[in-house]
Amino acid sequence: MKTPQEVFAEYLADKNLKMTPQRQTVLDTILKKGGHLSSEELYAKVKKIDKSIGQATIYRTLKLLNEAGLVEPLDFADGVTRYEACYGKEHHDHLICEKCGANLEILDETIELRQEELAKAHGFKLLRHKMYLYGICPKCQKKS
Numbered sequence: 834m835k836t837p838q839e840v841f842a843e844y845l846a847d848k849n850l851k852m853t854p855q856r857q858t859v860l861d862t863i864l865k866k867g868g869h870l871s872s873e874e875l876y877a878k879v880k881k882i883d884k885s886i887g888q889a890t891i892y893r894t895l896k897l898l899n900e901a902g903l904v905e906p907l908d909f910a911d912g913v914t915r916y917e918a919c920y921g922k923e924h925h926d927h928l929i930c931e932k933c934g935a936n937l938e939i940l941d942e943t944i945e946l947r948q949e950e951l952a953k954a955h956g957f958k959l960l961r962h963k964m965y966l967y968g969i970c971p972k973c974q975k976k977s
Contacts, residue, residue, distance in 0.1 A: 837864055837903050837920050844901035855886050859894040860903070869907055869915040869936065909936060910967065926963070930970035939966075 835843075841860055842852045862879050863870060870878075876891045895916055898904040907915045909929045926944070928937040944964070952959035969977075 834921060840920060841898065841901050841903060845897070855883065855890050856894050858883050858886060859891060860898060863898070863904060863916065864918050867918060869917050871913050871915050875916065909934065909965065926966065928966045928968065930973055931967050932969055932973040935970045
């Protein structure tokens with residue numbers, strides 16, 4: 834299996850673009866930090882490494898990383914797009930607290946199989962999916 838750096842370099846080459854030090858820094862940072870980062874959070878982390886990198890570079894690089902299949906945007910319904918490294922990672926879904934924004938990565942084989950069955954029953958070949966389950970976490974339930 835290729836490394837994320839190799840995948841990105843090949844993707845950029847196919848688009849006649851170069852792997853710049855700035856793009857490398859953005860990629861390395863999102864891979865190292867993990868989790869669900871907004872572009873602003875990523876920018877703050879990258880800025881500590883290289884002060885010359887601007888927000889426009891972050892946005893453009895995130896778009897390229899998404900197109901290359903290395904990161905995916907996440908929508909937790911709070912108005913902020915977050916990004917998560919996805920290359921070589923096992924698929925998972927998310928439970929999201931509507932009060933505090935806490936999120937939990939979940940994987941349930943029964944749900945995964947049912948989604949495949951539903952797609953097949955309707956004549957679809959399922960390529961990918963995202964599932965977000967919204968509710969109130971145990972901590973916020975105790976506060977109410």
